[in-house]
Amino acid sequence: MSQLTESILLPNNLEDATEQAIAATHQAIASGATRVLADLRFPELKAMPIAYEFAASFNQQYGEAWQAIFSDAGAAALAKRKWVDLxxxxxxxxxxxxxxxxxxxxxxxxxxTSIEVEQVEKxxxxxxxxxxxxxNPRLENSEVGLGLAARQMRDRFLSTFETAYYIKPLELGALWRCYPQTWQVWNQTEEGMQKLAEVEQxxxxxxxxxxxxxxxxxxxxSFLGRLQQFFNALAR
Structure with a gap:
């Protein structure tokens, strides 16, 4: 598995973002993290193609000695049919x-999702x-109707994970983290995307x-409404 360098830049497309997320995840594991989170927070994103690329990388790293787990039975059944080559x-x-x-x-x-937090923690x-x-955890999906105790359990649970990769397009920029770099806030300008700030948390x-x-x-x-709009801004 290739190691990341200090000169990682914002991805120009979804393929680059996926490659970054995979590399960052495996580097975090190699550095000793055992609970790792990778989250491409795009509103229109289909998770299955990205999950396939992650699964292929796990096959490369662990052979058949690993497990893919889905919260949705339909998605699990689809993966069983589609991932026969893995x-x-x-x-x-x-x-x-x-x-x-x-x-x-x-x-x-x-x-x-937040519905499965207790099962996932076990x-x-x-x-x-x-x-x-x-x-791509969606643990805030059921915020409405989620009791205080359940929200506290979710937040406590999430705090035990190292975020190896996170990218969230904003109306005028992006929030991004690619391990081992810190969290970065980027601003969309007429000249392209420019780094606004780096923060530890x-x-x-x-x-x-x-x-x-x-x-x-x-x-x-706020979120950008369209995935392509975000990458068009990055590619300037």
Whole structure:
């Protein structure tokens, strides 16, 4: 697996972003992280093609001694049909101990939602010190109706993960983290994307708005509506 360098730049397209996310994930694991998160936060993104690329990289790294886990039974069934060339074991979150085999060296969980937080936490505990990667978690999906105790459990659980890769397009820029680099806020200008700030911890939406107001006089904390619009801005 190739190692990342200090000169990583914002990706120009989804393929580059996926390659960055995979490399960052494996580098975080090689550096000792066992709970790793990779999140490409694009509103229109289809997770399955990205999950396939991650699965192929896991095959390269671990052979057949790893497990792909889906929270959605339909997605798991689709992966079983489509990923025949990978010869990978596919399980569902609800399968409990059967999803965490003794011979497995690593685990990849695709798109878990807040509904499965308790089940996922049990799986992570069963995995022990073996790498457990969450790809594109959607743990805020069921915020409405989610009780305070459930939200606190979710936040506590997420705090145990190292974010190896995160990219979120904003109305006037982007929030990006590519391990081992720090979190970066980027600003879209007429000349292209320019780095606005680097911070050690993931900034909140309020933090990002404050940065934009301080440095540009504008406010930008919302999603871009279209994936292609974001990459068009990057490619300038």
């Amino acid at each position: 010869n990978v074991s596919v399980r569902g979150v609800n399968e409990g101990r059967r999803a965490i085999r003794e011979e497995d060296r690593a685990f990849l969980l695709i798109e878990p 799986l992570v505990q069963l995995a022990g010190d073996r790498p457990f990667v969450m790809l 993931r900034p909140s939406s309020d933090d990002i708005d404050r940065l934009f107001r301080q440095k540009t006089g504008k406010q930008s904390g």
